[in-house]
Amino acid sequence: MNVRSRLFRGFWVVGLLCALLLIGEGLEGQSSATLTTDENFRAQPNGTVLGQLRAGLSFGVVEVTNDWLQFDLEGWVYNLSLQAIDRGEFGLVVSQEDGENIRGRPNGELLGHLEEGTFLEVLQRDPDWSLVRRRAWVWRRSTALFASGTSGAADRSITSASSGVTPDGEWALGRSVDAPILSTPDGDTLAISAPGTNLRVLAREGNWARVRLEGWMWLPESADGAAEASILTDVTLESLAAAPDEYRGEVLQWDLQFISLERAEELRTDFYVTEPFLLTRMGSDGEGFVYLAIPPERLAEARGLSPLERIRVVGRVRTGAARLTGSPILELLSLDRIP
Known part of the structure; x- marks a missing residue:
């Protein structure tokens, strides 16, 4: 490669980096x-x-x-x-x-x-x-981001999806622009819904609605084994506590002992206020506590549990260390009694 070609490539790379920096600066303070x-x-x-x-x-x-x-x-x-x-x-x-x-x-x-x-x-x-x-x-x-000078950014009218919600159990029409669907009102974004998406309302908590979205996605049959393999069965409380951010969003299977069904108070900032959850522990010898956030449609099942009953749960990690107690919080996906 001759000197002129090397210089040209060097200037091209520098120019590209400068352009990327300018784009990044444009997002901050000018959007x-x-x-x-x-x-x-x-x-x-x-x-x-x-x-x-x-x-x-x-x-x-x-x-x-x-x-x-x-x-x-x-x-x-x-x-x-x-x-x-x-x-x-x-x-x-x-x-x-x-x-x-x-x-x-x-x-x-x-x-x-x-x-x-x-x-x-x-x-x-x-x-x-x-x-x-x-x-x-x-x-x-949870936002629509506009570049500097985009018309209508400041006065754009966004209608909340809740304004289109019909009584519980019926279909509603999502009206927001790129509205996120969250795992909980304060949880991770699971999907982005387009305006006009048909949603099934399962339950309501104030201005929040738990919804079900029906649709199709590409999922070849060969992917079934991979889906099952994605459930982690060998994660310990110690490993989760050592790397809480690494496990966030992962799906775990644990055998636990049920203690009580509770409602979250304001101090528990990892839950929304009054969110139902199960207080459980990993072992009968008090190895450690685990919280299980309960979706509304599983409350009846949770109320049927007896104190100290053994259960096998599959849940998604909301946090590996709750701010108030340091214990992990899982979002319950499935629950089975252990004979």
């Missing part, structure tokens, strides 16, 4: 996003939940990290639900026991809800209301 579904916002990517935002909210993107977008939330909060603090850039904290709403203007349109204990920057104080700001992160798959 905007619109929420396509109600979604939590967090202090850090996949970190502490600060509150919930309503579908249709648009905001400028400050930074992009993997599947997370950083943005600045600004709005008005009622003063009686706030307490003054001195925490560097933060001058207020949400002190109301069950949190407080954040609005586009005093007593105006609802933007979302702030959890108790959320720190806020103060932009303006009025007798009854405060204009506040909080930099936070939101799951990228």
Whole structure:
């Protein structure tokens, strides 16, 4: 290869890298996003939940990290639900026991809800209301991302799929643009539904609906063995605790001992509030506890279990270490009693 050819290739590679860098910079600070579904916002990517935002909210993107977008939330909060603090850039904290709403203007349109204990920057104080700001992160798959200068990005009207939901057990028409279907209201994205997708409503929890999607996918018969092989049967509590992120989303089979059926309280941030779950343990000698999130259609089956009964479960790992207890949480896929 001659010198001229080498120089040409070198300049081409440098030019390509520069272009990629410019594209990345364009996403951060020069793009905007619109929420396509109600979604939590967090202090850090996949970190502490600060509150919930309503579908249709648009905001400028400050930074992009993997599947997370950083943005600045600004709005008005009622003063009686706030307490003054001195925490560097933060001058207020949400002190109301069950949190407080954040609005586009005093007593105006609802933007979302702030959890108790959320720190806020103060932009303006009025007798009854405060204009506040909080930099936070939101799951990228729950947004429609627009490049700088895209028309309609800020005022785009996104209709939540819940607005098209008919009574439980009937068919509903999904209306959101690229609406994510999640494993739980605060869980992983399983699929993206197109506008006009027919959905079967199985249960409701507030503004969330558990839905069933019927369709076809390419799955040759030879793939059956691979599907069965994807269920891990040799994972221990120790190995899961040692690499919780590595196992997230994996399907495990465990023999457990049932203790009780519970409902999640607000402190258990890995569940949505009142989400049903089974408290179980790995061995009768107290080897370790395991939580099993129960889908609504399996509640009757779960209520029929007796304390200390042995069960064999297949579940998908939601987290290898719950924030409150450090124990793993599985999303129940199947349950069998062990004679």
